[in-house]
Amino acid sequence: MVVVGGATRLTGSGLSITEWKPITGALPPLGDAAWAAEFEKYRLSPQYQLLNTGMELSEFKFIYWWEWGHRQLGRFIGLVYLAGFLVVALRRLLPWRQSAVLFGMGLLLGLQGAIGWIMVASGLEPGMIAVAPVKLTLHLSFAGLFFASVVAFATWLTPPRRIEEARGRGFALLLLALVFVQVALGGLVAGSKAGFTFNTWPLMDGALVPSGSTLFAQPSFWENFVDNVALVQFNHRLGAYLLLAAALWHAFTMRSATPGSGMAKRATAIAGLTLTQAALGIVTLLLVVPLWAGLAHQALAFMVLAMAVVHVTRSTVTAHPTGV
Structure with a gap:
């Protein structure tokens, strides 16, 4: 859907x-x-x-x-x-x-x-x-909420393969929040067609950080976060960097603290998916959003979201009445 x-x-x-x-x-x-x-x-x-x-x-x-x-x-x-x-x-x-x-x-x-x-x-x-970018973002965000609720409910009903100590719940929740924010920022990019501009990486408008006059070209400060394609795309880039760094750090700490555990394996899977998603996002940008790349980028975003939801749901419960 x-x-x-x-x-x-x-x-x-x-x-x-x-x-x-x-x-x-x-x-x-x-x-x-x-x-x-x-x-x-x-x-x-x-x-x-x-x-x-x-x-x-x-x-x-x-x-x-x-x-x-x-x-x-x-x-x-x-x-x-x-x-x-x-x-x-x-x-x-x-x-x-x-x-x-x-x-x-x-x-x-x-x-x-x-x-x-x-x-x-x-x-x-x-x-x-075209539709208003904020309302498209709202539509996509609520799709993400319903999708996440389905994944969480299914995980809740599924016994874990083994009972282990729940660890890293706080960081798992942070990762999930960052994924949701990044999906919303992606909605703003789609709504404003910001992906069809500044099609270079890692530089944007010839610099790692575009000038203030480019990022805040709109008269209204807050309108820039929605209608200014430069700031919309820059925020999506920043969100990607932050999410990737958090996912890699979480995988490293979980693999060090609980090697071989389900928590470590899920954290590693999230890091791998996030890294792949970041690479796909760069390809999508450089190719100026061909249909196949745009759809793959959106689908993989929801795979990252699904894994983050499973991670949080599993880290919340230490045992299951029918778990083995």
């Missing part, structure tokens, strides 16, 4: 459907008349008038199918989750506390869908040719 959402963003397809119809919108246009009517709605949007004037119907169908597929996959996930929750709740397959957690996760999933429409609506405002 996250990868399809990324493709929808990178292909410029997110504003092709200008209405939010959670039920009836599941059906795509059927027939030439329906396609013409849908295309006419898009032609009234600011994105068409300011950016895509003269687009052919065949080109519109391409971006329409990406957005429709993204929404349809969201509907499918929601239905699968609802059906699964009803089975668990009605058959009382889990204790009430865990069922309550599942219910809360379902609310989070529904909220994510609503945030998706709020994001799209921001791009349909007069003068807009």
